[in-house]
Every structure is written in structure tokens, then in C-alpha cells.
Amino acid sequence: MFFVNANLTASPKVSFFMEGVYTTAKGSFDPFDLPLPDDIPADVAISPDHVGDSKGAYDFTGIGDYSDLDYTTLEGTFGVNYKLDQRATLYGSVNVVDLQDDQTYVYGDLTGNIVTYATGMTVGF
Amino acid sequence: MHKRILLMTIAALLVCWAPVGMADDGGGFVTGTATAGAHISDSTDNPVRVGEYVNLEDFEDVMADMVLDLFGGTPNTLYTVGLTYRDNSTKSIDFNLWTKNYISADFGYDSFIHNMDHDYLQNMQAKEASVDADGNFVPGGKQIYHTDNDPMGRYFIQYEKFHGNVKVDLPFMEGGQVYGGYGEQTRSGFKQTMTIDHCAFCHVESNAQRIDQRTETWTAGIKGTVGKASVQYEYTSRDYYDHTGAPERRWLNASHPVNGGSEEEFASRDIFEDVTLPYGQSADSEKDVHNVAMKVDLDRAGTLKGSYTHTKSTNDFTNIEGKVDAFSAGYAVKLNPNWRLTARFLTYEDKVDDYFVDLPNFRAYDTTYGNLDFDWNRISAANRTVTQGDVNLNWKLAKRKHLNFSWRLQVIDRDAMAQNQTNYIFDGINPGNDGATLVPSEPYADKTTINRLKLRYNARLGMKGNYNFTYTYTNVDKPYMNPWAGCEHSLQGTGSAHTGGAAEGRVYYYQRQRYGNGTNMPSQAHQFALRGSYQLSPRTSISAFANYAHDKNDDLNVYEYTRDMFTPGINLWTAPSDRLLFTLGWDNMWVQSNANMCPPFFDG
Structure with a gap:
């Protein structure tokens, strides 16, 4: 100020x-990763919104964008x-x-x- | 309200009486300023946050401004009067009177408005994806959604505060005085209130809730000095009223969120369904406080202080009572011209009634694995016995140089630091073949021991400046935490009743096998503070400060909590000429902390 x-x-x-x-x-928030059990296959698409692999369905790296505050x-x-x-x-x-x-x-x-x-x-x- | 009118009438009479007394005494005076004016405001875009404490209703209208400051008196009387009017929501008045006729009084009234944001709940909308027979993604049945029943609602609280105090000196006693006072605070307006339906946060509903709350405080006391002992007794009575009836809403029939089936199974996990109930209710309450205090002057041997306070609080809705008994003692002595010692001791016990929570049996229909009784006795987390000791030693190192050392030891002994409704004990018995057993929880109780050491050095830089440095170290053994608050092991084993349709090791349920302790309270804290000011020239002076704090808690079982904060600032005052004056400043606050994130999965 x-x-x-x-x-x-x-x-x-x-x-x-x-x-x-x-x-x-x-x-x-800083982005963070959610570690998952190894038995979840990595090459299965879970939903259209998470193209890539099934681990992508648990991708929390975008949480910082949802929680940003920026006021002037x-x-x-x-x-x-x-x-x-x-x-x-x-x-x-x-x-x-x-x-x-x-x-x-x-x-x-x-x-x-x-x-x-x-x-x-x-x-x- | 009638009490406030009565006291305002007394205040008005006293205001009238003061000039009359002045006329009688002669030699009176009145000084002050009076301002009369007008203002007009206008806004663009969203005015709610930028005008958080502004009355938005009167925009684009010309509004009167009025400010009055009076200071007057006679040889036997002094009084001040202050009045500010900006709009109907923002105004204040205060009056103070001192007389040589044993009476003094003060009255005041303040009001302002606080505009609040509207949560549009737009983030609460998502739907699961399903795969149809052709392998295409299609919308699934389960969803998170919201209902805002007041989408155009604007929320605000109007605060009003009134106080009136009268003191009468007792001429037959040194320092003798009886006094009494009345205070009232009201909050009125509308706020946004949210409710959730069954299945927790899958359906959030928002409504406007009317606010009409009032707190009344009566105070009476007497004090005086006999010999070397000064004694004071004070009684305070405080009542809180909510004049609104709680709003109501309909809670849905509990059933499967997609096909509407399994009513027996879903209903067996709820304590209510398909019923209209009140929500957002605030309970009336009352509080009585008795306080006795004594101070004994021991001449060169120092000063001794002591007090006892008894407080009783009652929640008029639940009839739960809470009682606090507190004792304190203090001793201060000047050991020699360079050393001063202060010691304080405090102990209090806070005890709130237990509350028996009577619940219908969980899964009552399932007499093999269910029909579990989770009635439990809630022990308040407010219950505690606190014992605290402080020692403060001040050492005058040299002229204008002082070193201060203080140590605080505080022990907080709680009956229940935290208490969950149920624990899930993984013992292979029930329910489920793999099995985890739900049992009523035991309170988690423990002592918190706090040691705080503080070192402070302050010195003057001749006649032009001063600076000081403070370092504080705090060590906390078992700080307050929420045990087993987060993080779950997935259910394990084979044939579990809870793993159908999902791969082993991937099914998580709220409140089952939670094991992560959570807190934002440090077990160790370091705080540094440095501040100083200096007169650079007769026309320029500068002051600066910097605070740094590092907190950490490495006693948790799943992560190490840390928090760092840095707050520097600098101010400059300068008058380049007799006709120009500048004040400049900058400050900054930087905070970084961490937390352990264990997100729940949609649908279990």
C-alpha cells in the first residue's frame, strides 16, 4: 500500500x-499434485474434460486459477x-x-x- | 428501545443543564467548530465492495453533512459534545460531562452500514460423465447443483451502538465511587444464508435471511480505598436477543439421487427427511458476571493485586449453561533504581454442560451389520482449566537504554480438545467382511503447554530518534488441533460391502479411517520486530518498521505445517516550506503458509 x-x-x-x-x-494457491495408487491405469480416458490419461481425471493443478484473488x-x-x-x-x-x-x-x-x-x-x- | 430513549433524555437534560450551570457560575466558556454542507455520490459498475461501508441507497441524491464539536465549561463544570451526520445510516453523537458536584457522565451513539457480497454459487455445478453402449461419453445422473432463491439480493447489516454511563463520587471515602451504565448494540438487515440437502454439498440452496439482533448490557459497581487497600466490585448483566423467527425450508425425501430408489437405505443414514425445518437459528442467551478486585500498596515493598471473577452464561434455546471461575494475582516491585520486576498469576476454569445427542439407529433396517446406536455425550471443547504465570524483568542498562525480558508459562488442560461423532475402527468385525466398526467416539483430551520468551531492547538516539528490537520465541507442546480430521485410507481387503463396482483400494468414504491430524497452530514460533524513527531535519522525519514471523508445527502425523509472514513499512513526513506539507508512506504484508489437501471424490 x-x-x-x-x-x-x-x-x-x-x-x-x-x-x-x-x-x-x-x-x-500453489498448484499441487494428487498422488494416486499405482494400480490406476495411465492410458484410459476418464471423461471428455480430462483428455489424456486416467490420472488426468485427478489433476488438481488448475486449482490455483480457481482460487486467485487480485484486487487493486x-x-x-x-x-x-x-x-x-x-x-x-x-x-x-x-x-x-x-x-x-x-x-x-x-x-x-x-x-x-x-x-x-x-x-x-x-x-x- | 425505551431504555435508550430514557438515557438519551437524561443526556439531553444534562446538556441543557451544563450551560445553565455555566450561567449561574459565570466565567463560562465554549469553543468548537460547526460544519454544515452537502454531498452527492454516484457509482459505476458494482458499488458493493468498493463502497463496503457506504450507504448505497442515497446515491444520486444530495445529502446533508453536519459536524459539531463543542468543548465548554464553567469553574465547576466541563463538557464536550460531538455530533456527526452523513446520512441516515451513518451518524454519531457523544457527550461527556464532569462536575465538581460528584457527578460525571458520558453518553454516545454510533451507527454505520456494512454491505456484504453475494455468493452466486456458480462454481457449484457439475455432472458426472457416463459411457453409453457405443462407448460415447454422455451426461451421467449424479450432479452437483445450486439454487439461489434470491438471485438479485443485496445484503447489508446496519450496526447501531449506544452507551450511557453515570458515576457518582463518594465524598466520605478516598477514591470512592458508585457507577452504573447501560449499553445496547443492534444489528439489522439481510444476509445470505445457505443450506445443504442430504448427501452434503451436492445441492446448495441460498436464501435471504432477515437479521434483527440486539445485545443489552447493564453494569453497576462500587470502588474505594481504605488505608493502603483499594477495593472494587462490579456486576455486569448481558442479554442477547434475536427478534426474527428462523427461516424454514423443505428437506427432500432421502433416496438415491438418480433413480430415486433405495429409500430405506438412504433414510436409515439420516436423522430427518421429507420435512420442513427451521435453519440459521440464533439462540437468545444471557450472561452474568461478578468481579471483585483488590490492590494493596506495600510502599517500598511493591504493589500487590488480586481479583476473582465468576461468570455464568445460559443458552435460552438449549438451556445449556457455562460457568467460568477465574482468579488472578499480580506483584510489582522496583528492586533498585535500575531493575523492576513484575509477576502475574492467572487461573480459570471454564465448564459447559454436557449435551446428550439422541440419534436414531444407523442403518436400523440392517440387523446383521447395521442397527448401530450412535447416541453420544457431547463434551464441550470449551471446557478447560487454564493456569498461567508471567514474569517480567526490566533492566535500565544506561540512560535512555532499556532491556526487557519476559517469560510466560501457560498450561491448558481440556476435557475434550476435539470429539468426533463416530470413529471408524478397522478391526475386521463389523460391518463388512473386511470390516470396519463404527463406534461412538471418545473425546480426544490433552494438555497444551505454552512457553513464551520475549526479549526487547529499546534506546533513544539522542533527542532526534529512537528504535527498538523485539524477539519472541514460543514453544507449544501439543497445540490445539483437530485429530483425525482429514486424509483417509481406502478400504482394503476383499469382499468389502463398500467396494462393489470399484477396484480395490480406490473407494474412499467420508469419516472412515480418517487419520490425518490438522491444525494451523504452531508448535514453535519465532517473531522478530524492528522499528525506529528519526528526525532528519527540523522539516523532515522518517519512521520505519519490519516484522518477520516463522511458525512451524512438526508434531503432526501427515505433514509439517509452516507459516511465514514479513511486514515492512516506511513513513516520511516533510515540510519543504512553511506552506507545503507532505506525508508519504508504504507498507507491505506477505504471508505464505501450507496445508495438507485431501480432496473428497465425487460420489464417494
């Missing part, structure tokens, strides 16, 4: 703020503050969160994006 946060006071009345977070998460999330916020006087400040910001799902499986494709715009005023007393 990388993150960056920055604040810039451009003038006595105007300041900018920015925040960014980049996260990747990956997980997978990017979140960014950019905003500006404008100081009206010593007590009151106007603000405006935009926040973007983007998730990329590169290994869709059990929960379907979780890729999604949310954009939020915000504005308002803060008063100190």
Missing part, C-alpha cells in the same frame, strides 16, 4: 489538500478551502474510489467506482 497526503497553503485565504491511497491485494484499489481526494474571515471557511472536495477486480470468481466481478462531491462551510467559535 502506498499513500500520500499533501497540504498547500497557496495564499492567506486559499489552501489545497490532497490524499491518495493505492492498494493491491493478491492471493493464490485507488482512492483519491482533492479539495480546496477558502477562508472567508478568521472564523468561517468554505470548502469543496471530490473523492474517487476505484476498485479493479482482476480475478472474478465466487462473488462475480466486484469492479466498481464511486465518485463523491462535497461542499459546505465550517465556522469556529
Whole structure:
């Protein structure tokens, strides 16, 4: 995960703020083999999906592909503050969160994006 | 709910009372900030995971934002008020009050929403292949399939938490105070619940289940100091309620999955069939806790602490009770200006009622090899007696340099570390000529002994930084495991009733001759942790950390479990000018572990 946060006071009345977070998460199984008893013949096809030999019917080397997780999330916020006087400040910001799902499986494709715009005023007393 | 309203009313009165008191006293003050604004959100693609804690219902609507922070007081009163509103599902309020009139109070409320994923069960679909008379592959009869009765369902839980505490000082006693509090947590919404039919996972059914759960906690206590002894008693009562009725579904008639025959044989292995039953039921429960604690100041001889706790829990659905009795004692002393010793002792016993599981006889129709009685007495895996001792020695090596050594010995003695319903004993008797006999299981009981040694060194780098290093070694004799959890020998011999139609040595049945012990708990663990921070200049500082852990368990009978974890990170703070400020960071977590995989075969 990388993150960056920055604040810039451009003038006595105007300041900018920015925040960014980049996260990747990956997980997978290593492929594995299933040892079988020697009496199982090696030259008999078991099913159309396992062309080759009968030991191929017990081929688990693809399990890692079924169980991969691969998510990338990017979140960014950019905003500006404008100081009206010593007590009151106007603000405006935009926040973007983007998730990329590169290994869709059990929960379907979780890729999604949310954009939020915000504005308002803060008063100190 | 009426209790929460009552306490919120008291809180509101106290909020009103604080400024009134301020006016009476004069010299009051109030500082804070108030924010009012609005936000609007929109989404593309799937918003559920990316907006896991966002109220998705209000997208594309303009929503009000409100934040209030107040800190005020008078010569005799201080108070804080905090309020946050983002949408109807995401809001909080808290109030704290301190007075010189012996009363202090705090109240708070938080709520948020948690969106949950929908398992579409698409992986649960497969069909066996058969060979027809011409030698061609055709679909067979047995299959794995799923039914999602709520395919468009969106699942979420709305969490709400409220607490209110009032404390009254006792002026006639040093440190004297009586206090009471009420807390409430609720969970409401809908979740995905799955059920399986006969033959385990061949048919998985998914439904939406309503959630409406509430936990109430009442606390009352008194404490005070007499001479050199401080004493405290506290009582806690906690009740859990599920306000939903359990959903129901129909379980099919047990029979052969392809031809519908062999009903007697299949039915004899089930305890129910062709019946509508509730599922996903959560039982109401209640818990009472009594705690007495004492602390004695022995002046230069150190400080002595002790406590006793009695807990009783009741499951209102099964009427099973659990009781815990715990004693603890501690002693701390400064041996000399450079050495400090802390010793702690803890012991507790957790005992849950046994439960007699009354089952219909297995294969009741087969009076030769079957008709087996598997009624059994379930002994809870929670039952245990735990004894633990800790010694901690702190040595001041030099100015700003400390070395800390600690040792923990913990012994966990369980009545039943694990207990399977049945064991399959391969004794050549029954059933089957080759024969394996099913017998009610005996609990697997054993002691777990944990020794943990920890060494920590920390030092300051002048006035600009500090660093510390920690090494922890843990040795566990007989860590918790699931004995005979996986891996099966194939049935052997000739003429077995279970080998018809298949070559010898290739028929595997669930729960027969399982022999592999399984766990993800280490018997040995090494942990290293290094962290430090340093001020590079008045405008720049840096901090970094690295953790590495290596766990292994070489006491298992079929494989050696290992787990390695490495977690480094670095943060940088810098202000290149008076008007520009940066914070940068990076961290990473890498975990690798292994497990023994014993996949079950389709159709046995």
C-alpha cells in the first residue's frame, strides 16, 4: 500500500489538500499434485474434460486459477478551502474510489467506482 | 428501545443543564467548530465492495453533512459534545460531562452500514460423465447443483451502538465511587444464508435471511480505598436477543439421487427427511458476571493485586449453561533504581454442560451389520482449566537504554480438545467382511503447554530518534488441533460391502479411517520486530518498521505445517516550506503458509 497526503497553503485565504491511497491485494494457491495408487491405469480416458490419461481425471493443478484473488484499489481526494474571515471557511472536495477486480470468481466481478462531491462551510467559535 | 430513549433524555437534560450551570457560575466558556454542507455520490459498475461501508441507497441524491464539536465549561463544570451526520445510516453523537458536584457522565451513539457480497454459487455445478453402449461419453445422473432463491439480493447489516454511563463520587471515602451504565448494540438487515440437502454439498440452496439482533448490557459497581487497600466490585448483566423467527425450508425425501430408489437405505443414514425445518437459528442467551478486585500498596515493598471473577452464561434455546471461575494475582516491585520486576498469576476454569445427542439407529433396517446406536455425550471443547504465570524483568542498562525480558508459562488442560461423532475402527468385525466398526467416539483430551520468551531492547538516539528490537520465541507442546480430521485410507481387503463396482483400494468414504491430524497452530514460533524513527531535519522525519514471523508445527502425523509472514513499512513526513506539507508512506504484508489437501471424490 502506498499513500500520500499533501497540504498547500497557496495564499492567506486559499489552501489545497490532497490524499491518495493505492492498494493491491493478491492471493493464490500453489498448484499441487494428487498422488494416486499405482494400480490406476495411465492410458484410459476418464471423461471428455480430462483428455489424456486416467490420472488426468485427478489433476488438481488448475486449482490455483480457481482460487486467485487480485484486487487493486485507488482512492483519491482533492479539495480546496477558502477562508472567508478568521472564523468561517468554505470548502469543496471530490473523492474517487476505484476498485479493479482482476480475478472474478465466487462473488462475480466486484469492479466498481464511486465518485463523491462535497461542499459546505465550517465556522469556529 | 425505551431504555435508550430514557438515557438519551437524561443526556439531553444534562446538556441543557451544563450551560445553565455555566450561567449561574459565570466565567463560562465554549469553543468548537460547526460544519454544515452537502454531498452527492454516484457509482459505476458494482458499488458493493468498493463502497463496503457506504450507504448505497442515497446515491444520486444530495445529502446533508453536519459536524459539531463543542468543548465548554464553567469553574465547576466541563463538557464536550460531538455530533456527526452523513446520512441516515451513518451518524454519531457523544457527550461527556464532569462536575465538581460528584457527578460525571458520558453518553454516545454510533451507527454505520456494512454491505456484504453475494455468493452466486456458480462454481457449484457439475455432472458426472457416463459411457453409453457405443462407448460415447454422455451426461451421467449424479450432479452437483445450486439454487439461489434470491438471485438479485443485496445484503447489508446496519450496526447501531449506544452507551450511557453515570458515576457518582463518594465524598466520605478516598477514591470512592458508585457507577452504573447501560449499553445496547443492534444489528439489522439481510444476509445470505445457505443450506445443504442430504448427501452434503451436492445441492446448495441460498436464501435471504432477515437479521434483527440486539445485545443489552447493564453494569453497576462500587470502588474505594481504605488505608493502603483499594477495593472494587462490579456486576455486569448481558442479554442477547434475536427478534426474527428462523427461516424454514423443505428437506427432500432421502433416496438415491438418480433413480430415486433405495429409500430405506438412504433414510436409515439420516436423522430427518421429507420435512420442513427451521435453519440459521440464533439462540437468545444471557450472561452474568461478578468481579471483585483488590490492590494493596506495600510502599517500598511493591504493589500487590488480586481479583476473582465468576461468570455464568445460559443458552435460552438449549438451556445449556457455562460457568467460568477465574482468579488472578499480580506483584510489582522496583528492586533498585535500575531493575523492576513484575509477576502475574492467572487461573480459570471454564465448564459447559454436557449435551446428550439422541440419534436414531444407523442403518436400523440392517440387523446383521447395521442397527448401530450412535447416541453420544457431547463434551464441550470449551471446557478447560487454564493456569498461567508471567514474569517480567526490566533492566535500565544506561540512560535512555532499556532491556526487557519476559517469560510466560501457560498450561491448558481440556476435557475434550476435539470429539468426533463416530470413529471408524478397522478391526475386521463389523460391518463388512473386511470390516470396519463404527463406534461412538471418545473425546480426544490433552494438555497444551505454552512457553513464551520475549526479549526487547529499546534506546533513544539522542533527542532526534529512537528504535527498538523485539524477539519472541514460543514453544507449544501439543497445540490445539483437530485429530483425525482429514486424509483417509481406502478400504482394503476383499469382499468389502463398500467396494462393489470399484477396484480395490480406490473407494474412499467420508469419516472412515480418517487419520490425518490438522491444525494451523504452531508448535514453535519465532517473531522478530524492528522499528525506529528519526528526525532528519527540523522539516523532515522518517519512521520505519519490519516484522518477520516463522511458525512451524512438526508434531503432526501427515505433514509439517509452516507459516511465514514479513511486514515492512516506511513513513516520511516533510515540510519543504512553511506552506507545503507532505506525508508519504508504504507498507507491505506477505504471508505464505501450507496445508495438507485431501480432496473428497465425487460420489464417494
